[in-house]
Amino acid sequence: MASRLNPYLVFEGDARQAMEFYKEVFGGTLELSTYAEIGGASGAPDADKIMHGMLESPSGFTLMGAGTPPGEDYSRGNAYSISLSGEDEAELRGYWEKLSAGGTVTVPLEKQMWGDVFGMCRDRFQVAWMVNISGQQG
Known part of the structure; x- marks a missing residue:
């Protein structure tokens, strides 16, 4: 198996x-594990929180995430974004529509000076996304 790089996101109470x-956006298989399932005390206050989640999509995307670990402070950062790019316009526009719904569009998904269709948004969980559709003509 080849090495892979994928984003791992941390959420505050809504992992x-x-x-x-x-999963609704990308489809695929979602595995979620709580602290209680991984060996934490089932009666602990954080027992039902997500300790680890992994989504594997039919397109080959892997997205991991979890809740803030117990005892750690949470801070939403803006030093990261996730980029989706490719040539399948219908697929990428579909992701864009779902990700931007209920979020904030910072750059509309439209043709850019370099010739590709590109857009940026923050979804309803404040995660920054970039979508680039390459090879667009017209």
């Missing part, structure tokens, strides 16, 4: 909802 949202 389950966020990972289920991304």
Whole structure:
């Protein structure tokens, strides 16, 4: 198996909802594990929180995420974004529509000076996304 690089996102109390949202966007198989399932005390306050989640999409995307670990402070950052790129316009526009719904579009998905269709948004969980559709004519 080849090495792979994938984003790992951390959420504040809404990791389950966020990972289920991304499953709706990308499809695929979602595995979620709580602290209780991984060996934490089942009666602990964080027992039902997501300790690890992994989504594997039919397109080959892997997205991992979890809730903030117990005892750590959470801070939403803006030093990251996730880029989706390729030539399948219908697929990428579909992702864009779902990701931007309920979020904030910072750059509309439209043809750019370099010739590709590109857009940027923050989804409803404040995760920054870039979508680039290459090879567009017209």
